Amino acid sequence: MRNFVFNEIMKTRRQTLIKLAEYFEEGNFEDIVKIPKELFPLNETINNMSVYRDREILKQKIKILLGMDYEKSKDMELYEVAKEIDKILSDNNPYDPEEKYMQIIKEACDICPSGKYYVTDLCRNCVAHSCSSVCPKNAITFENNKAKINYDLCVNCGMCASACSYYAIVKLERPCERSCAVNAINEDERSAADIDYGKCVNCGACYVACPFGAVETPSDLLKVLKSLKEKKKVIAIFAPSLIAQFGPRVQIGQIKTALKKVGFETSYEVSLGADEVAREEAELLEKAEDLITTSCCPAFVEYIKKHQKDFVEKISPAPSPMISLAKKIKKENDDAVVVFIGPCIAKKKEAKEYKFVDYVITFEELGALFITKKIEPSKLENSEVSDTPYGWIFATSGGVSEAVKHYCTKELKIIKMDGLKDAKKVFSEIKKEKYDLIEGMGCEGGCIGGPGIMVNPRIAKSNLKRFTKINVD
Numbered sequence: 001m002r003n004f005v006f007n008e009i010m011k012t013r014r015q016t017l018i019k020l021a022e023y024f025e026e027g028n029f030e031d032i033v034k035i036p037k038e039l040f041p042l043n044e045t046i047n048n049m050s051v052y053r054d055r056e057i058l059k060q061k062i063k064i065l066l067g068m069d070y071e072k073s074k075d076m077e078l079y080e081v082a083k084e085i086d087k088i089l090s091d092n093n094p095y096d097p098e099e100k101y102m103q104i105i106k107e108a109c110d111i112c113p114s115g116k117y118y119v120t121d122l123c124r125n126c127v128a129h130s131c132s133s134v135c136p137k138n139a140i141t142f143e144n145n146k147a148k149i150n151y152d153l154c155v156n157c158g159m160c161a162s163a164c165s166y167y168a169i170v171k172l173e174r175p176c177e178r179s180c181a182v183n184a185i186n187e188d189e190r191s192a193a194d195i196d197y198g199k200c201v202n203c204g205a206c207y208v209a210c211p212f213g214a215v216e217t218p219s220d221l222l223k224v225l226k227s228l229k230e231k232k233k234v235i236a237i238f239a240p241s242l243i244a245q246f247g248p249r250v251q252i253g254q255i256k257t258a259l260k261k262v263g264f265e266t267s268y269e270v271s272l273g274a275d276e277v278a279r280e281e282a283e284l285l286e287k288a289e290d291l292i293t294t295s296c297c298p299a300f301v302e303y304i305k306k307h308q309k310d311f312v313e314k315i316s317p318a319p320s321p322m323i324s325l326a327k328k329i330k331k332e333n334d335d336a337v338v339v340f341i342g343p344c345i346a347k348k349k350e351a352k353e354y355k356f357v358d359y360v361i362t363f364e365e366l367g368a369l370f371i372t373k374k375i376e377p378s379k380l381e382n383s384e385v386s387d388t389p390y391g392w393i394f395a396t397s398g399g400v401s402e403a404v405k406h407y408c409t410k411e412l413k414i415i416k417m418d419g420l421k422d423a424k425k426v427f428s429e430i431k432k433e434k435y436d437l438i439e440g441m442g443c444e445g446g447c448i449g450g451p452g453i454m455v456n457p458r459i460a461k462s463n464l465k466r467f468t469k470i471n472v473d
Contacts (some may be wrong), residue, residue, distance in 0.1 A: 002208070004198065006458040007215040010364075015039055016062060017221060017368035024222050025229075025372055030082045030109040033060060057108040067223070069097040070105060074155055074198070089223050096197060097218055101202045101348050102195055102275040108214035109192040117154065117161055119147045122168035129162035131169060179209035181420035189201040202346040203420055203442040204312035204449055204451030217345050217451075218360035226265040227337045227359075235272055235324050236267040237357075239342030240274060240395035241447035244463035245363045245454045246377055252467075253382030258375050260383070265336070271391030273325030274403070278390055280318040282407035285436055294400050296320045298346040299442025303420060319354075322347060326356035341366050343450030346442060355383060362452025376438075389468040397446035398460055398472045401439040411435045419444030 019035045035057035042048050063073045063081060066088055072095045073081070083252040087094060097103060125145040132147065139153035140160060147169070149160070163170040176193050177185040185206060193214065195206075208217045224283060227234050236259045242252065252269070259267040277296060284292060295301055295316040304311050319327065326338045339359045340347060352359035359463035361369070370377065390406050393399030397418045417426040417440045425439065443449040447459040465471055 001455050001461075002443070002449040003322070004453065009211070012039060012058070012213065013061075014364060014368060016058065016065065017219065017365055018064065018371050018469070020062065021221060021225060021368050021372040024085075025288050025300075029085050030079065032062065032082055033078045035078075053107070057105055057436060058380075060105045061216050064097075064103050064105070065219045065221075067093060067097070067218040067220070067307050068095040070103045072097075074106075085222075085304055089226055090226065099197060099349070100195075100202060101217055101345055102204070102207060103193060103216055103218075105214050105216060105342075106188075106190075106192045106195050110212045110214070112193075113172045113192045113204050114177060114187060115171070116151065117149060117156060117157055117158065117169055117171050119149060120168050120170060121146075122295045123147050123164075124166055124168070126165070128165070130163040130165070133213055134159045134163040154316065166346050175208035175209040176215060178262060181205065181207040181423060182303065186244075199306060201299045201420070201442065202344040202349055203299040205420070205443075207345065208451050215425050218348070219365055220348075220361050221365045222340075224339050224359050224361060224369070225372075227339075232337050233265045233333060233335055234263065234337045234339060236264045236339050236341055237273075237322065237327055238267060239322070239328070239340070239344070239447060240269070240271045240392045240464075241340070241450065241453070242344050242363065243392070243395060243448070243467060244460045245343075246367070247455075248459065250377050251382050252385045254377045254380045256383035257380040257387065258370060258377040261375050262369060262373050264339070268325060268329070269386045269388070270321045270325055270340070270342070271388045271394070272386055273321035273323075273328075274391035274394040276324050277321050277387040278400070279407050281316055281437075282404050283316065284316060285408050285412060286410050288436070290314070290317050291430065291435055294404075294437070294439050296394060296400055297440055297442050297447075298344070298350040300417065300422065300440030302346065302349070302440070303423060303440070307423070311427070315347035317457060320350065321391070322350065323354050323356055326354075330356050334413055343443075343447055343452040345451050363454050364452050367454060389470055390442070392464065392469050393472050395447045395464055396445070396472050397441045399441065399446060401437060402470065402472050404437065410436075414439060415440060418446075419449075 023029050023031045031309045038049050040054045042051055123146045127466055137153045139150045141148050182199050182201055184196045186194045186196055188194040256267050275369045291314050293314050295318055322340050329338055335360045340357045341361055343363055351360050363464045380457045390403040398416055401414045413435050415426055415435045420442055449457040
């Protein structure tokens with residue numbers, strides 16, 4: 001399960017979202033030009049060259065957060081962006097990134113070493129010299145009592161690293177590249193990271209992994225604020241993984257009250273849609289004679305469409321819980337603006353594809369919204385919350401199959417894909433043995449381990465168990 005660490009990149013992103021929302025809310029959006037200097041002031045005790053670099057990177061980050069394509073807008077200044085904000089937030093955004101839900105800020109990319117083996121200071125120049133003996137290309141020599149790799153000869157086979165008894169030879173990879181289970185990260189002509197959108201499934205692993213904050217995703221936060229300012233009928237639907245995101249003492253009912261105070265007409269738990277989907281998939285499995293895959297995780301569905309095309313017909317026809325609930329809301333309120341709140345970046349593409357959800361924001365962006373509106377959920381009264389425990393457990397890996405089993409009278413043989421890292425193993429297994437259902441989660445641990453979370457997934461899982469009284473393995 002993801003090891004959640006609140007780091008400086010997250011801190012800067014949250015501060016930036018809050019500043020953008022506050023300036024927009026106050027009607028002083030031209031002041032966004034101040035944000036880089038406000039977050040990165042000059043300091044006599046540090047190297048100010050790095051401060052100027054950080055400011056430039058933040059400018060690019062701001063533009064992507066506003067929903068602008070990096071390549072189309074990289075030469076624009078923030079004062080120019082402020083003048084065009086109405087166009088940028090409209091349906092006819094001239095800088096629309098279209099299908100680029102993950103974008104790389106080239107100025108931020110540190111051009112990390114990729115895929116090479118390095119000899120560390122742990123090398124003792126031992127007598128065995130196993131690294132040199134095993135090398136098929138004679139790429140290892142010894143200088144100054146230490147092994148040295150000739151990269152003109154090295155083919156990155158890794159045999160030297162395997163042979164070293166001191167573990168003195170290591171392979172260094174870009175964190176973004178190492179995190180990507182579908183090999184969608186390449187490098188461009190200047191060796192900066194580059195995304196192959198033909199392979200990318202928008203899981204957000206690279207977004208989480210990059211230690212320089214070079215990967216960013218467009219935000220719908222200001223579009224939501226705009227709809228609220230215009231007094232539109234804005235309805236929020238929130239993912240089951242909301243559990244504990246604002247601290248273990250903040251109840252779901254208090255979040256519902258906070259959303260009402262923000263200006264949402266009302267809010268609904270996506271667990272309602274999840275419960276319907278579990279029943280529908282159970283019904284499908286009662287009659288099915290062949291394999292079915294779950295359809296609730298858009299990164300998993302996208303993975304099948306791009307990387308396991310033989311299984312596209314096996315994808316469950318049941319909609320995701322988000323789409324199931326949003327479709328029902330739109331049917332009853334055709335003028336409603338539906339906003340999905342969750343931990344997922346891949347949901348942005350799903351929303352655009354099915355058109356029942358207007359905007360998608362993460363828990364991080366919801367936190368910025370609460371701060372902008374000066375709302376503290378922990379101090380509010382509880383609103384009523386739906387009693388759909390099997391819908392709520394969709395938030396964790398194993399939860400979907402547990403819910404389906406609950407509603408299905410047939411005994412099912414299920415295999416679980418706990419994160420895209422398990423994908424190859426799972427799809428290899430189902431080619432050898434017959435299964436009824438694949439439960440696919442793009443993120444390890446499930447949605448509680450998604451890229452837009454604010455709390456350690458282990459804490460969220462513990463709270464989920466306490467809330468639903470269901471133990472999911």
